[in-house]
Amino acid sequence: MAEAQEQKSSPSPLEIIIIGAGLSGLSAAVSCALAGHNVLVLEGARELAEIGAGLQITPNASKIFQHFDIYDALASKAAEPSFLQVRRYSDGKILSRTDDFNGDMRQKYGAPFWDLHRVDVQRTLAERAKELGAKLRLGARVADLDFRKPSVKLETGEELHADLVVAADGLWSKCRERFLATKGTADHPLPTGDLAYRIVLKLDEVDDPELRDWISKPSCQFWIGPGSHVVAYSLRDGQMFNMVLLVPDDLPGDVARQPGSLDEMRALFATWDPVLNRFLDQVKSVDKWKLMHRPELDHWISDKSTFCFLGDSCHPMLPYLAQGANSSIEDGAVLGNVLGALQSKNQLPEALRLYECLRKKRGEAIVRETFAQRRDFHLHDGPEQQKRDELMLSRLGREIDCKFPSRWQCPEVQPWLYGYDAFEETASALRDSPLRTGATASL
Template sequence: MKIIVIGAGLAGLTVAISLAQTGHDVIVLESAAEITYIGAGIQVSSNSSKILRSLGIDKHIRKYCTEPVDLRMMRWKGGEVLVECPLKKPALEEYGSPYWHIHRADFHRGLVARAAELGITIHLDSRVVKVEPDVPALTTKNGQQLTTDLIVASDGLHSTCREIVLGYKSPPVPTGQMVYRVTLPAKKLQGIPELEELITIPRNNHWIGPHGTILSYLLEGVNETLVNFVFTCDVNMEDGVNQKIGTNEDVREAFKNWDPRIDKMLSLVDKVLEWRLFTNDEIPTWTHPSSKMVLIGDAAHAMTPYLAQGAAMGIEDGAILGGILAQADYCTTKTLPQALKMYEKLRIKRTAMVAEASVSSRWFTQMEDGQKQRERDEWLLAHPGIWKGHINIRSRKEFLDELFGYDADKALNEELAAQRKERDAVTDKAEKRLVRLCSIL
């Protein structure tokens, strides 16, 4: 089939690769005039690294990945460790694929390199301004008109395609929170005794406090090792502004009573990126009634970042959609209605479950100090590591099995087998009815 993907973000490029790998003719339209890279890190858990490996993307990014040993949750004020949940070992031994930290720029570049290997054309400076999903066809801002067999809309959080698919507006909803993002060379912390510890072992350091958290982890940059910090707090930005460059003074003010190591680190920083956080309401369908246009990634299910799973879900979407459209029974324009129904069946429930877990993680980690917080901390101190029934979702065995243990290929094969069984049962029943009818006659 001829497939057009709108948007060259992490989800758009992954689905393009997944579709092209099975022989579809894919082009990507991207509104940005060049692929620029936002300076921040991203966590890639086993459920998504497994897919990146099976799509041949890992060879382009592997050398830029660090593998955190664990997730270490700490008290906001003094940095006392409350709980350490292993990440590296279970990722490799139980979930069969590594847990990575990588700079978004390197991740994106790796996806572009893999797309180029597969002959995918990415048209930059090609904002889609008109979509005719019944044809399906679209027009870019340059007046270029394109017809295709399927439109995969991966136009992100502020998607305009979402409204076209749904037939009503469903804008992203502000969460009331924002993040400050800071990335600096790790060597800047070297030789400072209280900060050096943050850069010696690759781990996921997570300070948890009232109405906010701080996350830090190491990144293997192109030229040097970097350390990435994400400060989450209640919104402290002017109305109407969603992203801007800030200064270290804003962050120092917002986090002034936190672990003193933070202020020390911030004194070494000059550039800060401010980012308002949004989420999407869950929607009942991701497919246009024509079955010729479908949503993917943040356009379908932007979620809060408290579990670091937004892109991972878009990557899973890409693997599943590509996997379905690779099947002989589902790879033509005639079978698109059934194919997209299966895609929704496999994706909507899972992404909603993860989005909900992400919100509950916000409330768990951002409690006000008081009785409930003291009880939480006592419990965490008494239950290090990963346990069944753990009160912390990031340490809860059964949840981690479901989240990180997800295998897109396996999930798809199980669904295909179930559908085949259902079809066989219907055929069997019809045949038996025919035999009975013949014997009566």
Template structure:
């Protein structure tokens, strides 16, 4: 995942390997006392009764049930909890695109002894090749010891098929005649696994009582702004902040009141996240349009705008959203945690004032 999406003319790209970031999260979870269960597929959620009133019972395939105050469905694109929250099935939609992906080493690229490939390797930003109905993205990882390549082309898999093994010749042929240096980089890929890209525009809701959705379970997006994982991280950070502040401010020991507090704060989480992630999903679809323009008037205008961006130091408006400074500042410069702090403080004041007025009426 990365925190910026620009062409070779843009500012420095900061990226972290997904596996490294997962290890960061795993280590932090263990340090904070998280209990991690493996081989524990969730099969359902039930509302607690009796001593478990106001809680959720998580049913699992190979483990005993777990009782929890809050359940978070961070179970991805094919979320099992999404249907529970919505009350109806909501499978993701096919976007018409698929991806080939691969990571390779610096040594593999150095072996070409190609001046242009070496220049691309040393750049600290994303390299993007744009073309009709397809594009390619290349960027460094792990302090330029590894590199990632993603090739996005038209989806030719049958409906319902998520992945399939393609062949290297077919994969490379999609970019034949584009750029000799890209041909060399593509030759580093030793597998041509096709990944169908899916998404949906928005959900009616993200929460049901004290059950909430997070990340791709609630807002899967095309990867064309480099923000899919970042949006999930924001979700988790804000949800954690809200629950922590609720606990600090005094969560009720009464089961019904605690349930009401938690339900309400999860609605606040949804309110804070839903619009922002919907803008990101729509922005990725818009980016796809500009990435994949066929030769013509709109493509010429796009290329001219992109060529003028360095002269403006990337500070001006642009019809292409990742070249548009106001759009990028809103996407990347928004302080989600500070915004959540402010909204929680306003929320807790409203609850306390409402409770005080109720006591006075009584």
């Protein structure tokens, strides 16, 4: 197990403003504070009660929690799935199953696969950032940015100055809008063609003994079907059950989220596994969320090396590999690790260049892999689907030794995702190419 990172005293501390107190922004706040820099996080919301429910924290991120010294604080709030299985949509037939999934993850990657409530992770990161001296201002809405100074102007008229501004303001990033405007371009979130019904059930509100057993004994469950799939897993040590139903998008183009109809949702899954439908019968209300993505940016850092992106502001992801949160946490860790190597502010351009080099290619590759996972899980009944199911069934109860339709179990994709070590990645890059005094970034 990785050791907690000790807070450094930087020989050249930066003034860093992070815009957004989501998982990427707070991860960056902890990491940059550990590196000895002065951090201010600006968050438009008035409280950290982020909308959302479950997160699947894979070993590449839980390993970072060990370095951040928040592992123990989150362990008591986690559910650790003892097995993972993929079922056929119509009858619940098991197509693939990995037993002792929790032990397998720890053995392979030295860190657990956890299912956590988003708010638990967000608040734990925020408390750790504040313990390390970072400041968090809620209700601080950004009106404009100056990328040369750099400075941030709030809606109140207050202007804040820094050495580095970090955009961690998510899919609908105002920072991205301003950044692209300086280059005479623009882009907007694009619909993926899918939407998500997001559901959380509480164990004490479920009467059905079989369903209670599913909730109280954590596992990770998938149902895959034509144009849709469902993922379900326990939270908070088996006291809650998180379900996400991914279906074709029928929301109006200008609507990102709206209350969903229970009758409509149940009708969509009426021909699916009876056990799944018994869960859906427990649902009292549901929201529909349009799933969006954005084009790849040419660069994640500004020409003057005063500004950078991380998280959903530069690589929003479909939830089909559960890497949106995990890769955002990686971004924050790597940014702080790179900035921890600074000996003078003159090295900031090269440090940011290294951050972009380490993170951009991986982040964008994961985005593309999520679309590939959607394709394999959403095959319509027919020859391709039959070939997929035959392959999965041929490895049921055996070692998976081939490129596998479920990337969650694939011996090629899983190690690439879960085996990533943000700290070793940065340390290795810095050993190979130490930051030079007076270096500049050429974009």
